Amino acid sequence: MKKRIIFATGNEGKMREIREILKDLDYEILSLKEAGIDIDIVEDGETFEENAVIKATAVMRACGEIVLADDSGLEIDYLNKEPGVMSARYMGENTSYRIKNQILIDRLDGVPDEKRTARFVCVVAAAFPDGRVETRRGTIEGRIAHEPAGENGFGYDPIFYYPERKMTTAQMSPEEKNKLSHRGKALRLIREIL
Numbered sequence: 001m002k003k004r005i006i007f008a009t010g011n012e013g014k015m016r017e018i019r020e021i022l023k024d025l026d027y028e029i030l031s032l033k034e035a036g037i038d039i040d041i042v043e044d045g046e047t048f049e050e051n052a053v054i055k056a057t058a059v060m061r062a063c064g065e066i067v068l069a070d071d072s073g074l075e076i077d078y079l080n081k082e083p084g085v086m087s088a089r090y091m092g093e094n095t096s097y098r099i100k101n102q103i104l105i106d107r108l109d110g111v112p113d114e115k116r117t118a119r120f121v122c123v124v125a126a127a128f129p130d131g132r133v134e135t136r137r138g139t140i141e142g143r144i145a146h147e148p149a150g151e152n153g154f155g156y157d158p159i160f161y162y163p164e165r166k167m168t169t170a171q172m173s174p175e176e177k178n179k180l181s182h183r184g185k186a187l188r189l190i191r192e193i194l
């Protein structure tokens with residue numbers, strides 16, 4: 001039987017990216033739901049690192065298997081790195097990203113390109129049954145678009161413009177985004193220690 005890794009997320013968009021990036025590993029990757037794990041985790045850390053470790057450790061304690069967790073978000077320099085660790089909760093979890101993205105664009109109304117710099121950050125934590133915990137961080141630098149574009153990806157992708165490709169991360173194919181993205185980078189770093 002293949003060894004298992006539980007990835008502590010309920011986000012299907014992330015799970016698709018994660019499976020693609022870790023597909024060459026000799027592990028079966030299961031989401032919380034697929035592993036039948038249902039626990040409430042309070043993500044009250046102040047940094048991406050703290051939250052990733054909180055999630056990975058809580059789930060590892062509940063199931064005793066190797067657990068990966070990521071914490072990620074969008075930092076907009078002009079807004080003092082908001083929404084940051086609050087990215088998922090920004091404007092409330094039930095507010096659609098169409099609205100969240102429009103509000104962010106409105107908050108940057110009139111701000112010139114050179115001041116619209118932003119980055120996606122992803123920290124992946126690995127919690128092992130022997131108590132060892134490791135974290136790795138990946139980032140992608142871009143800027144906030146003047147209007148949303150693209151249908152791929154999820155969350156803030158339609159407003160995250162990547163100048164080198166002259167498109168948003170929502171206009172990239174999944175393969176292209178995985179090559180460049182914060183999550184891709186952090187997962188490839190964590191893959192080295194599994």
Ligand code: IMP
Pocket residue numbers: 011070071072073074087088120153154155156157181183
């Ligand atoms: P987490 O589940 O606490 O890591 O929340 C991450 C949140 O940051 C997501 O719900 C999105 O709002 C945002 N985010 C993280 N990575 C991405 C990405 O690759 N594209 C778009 N939004 C992202």
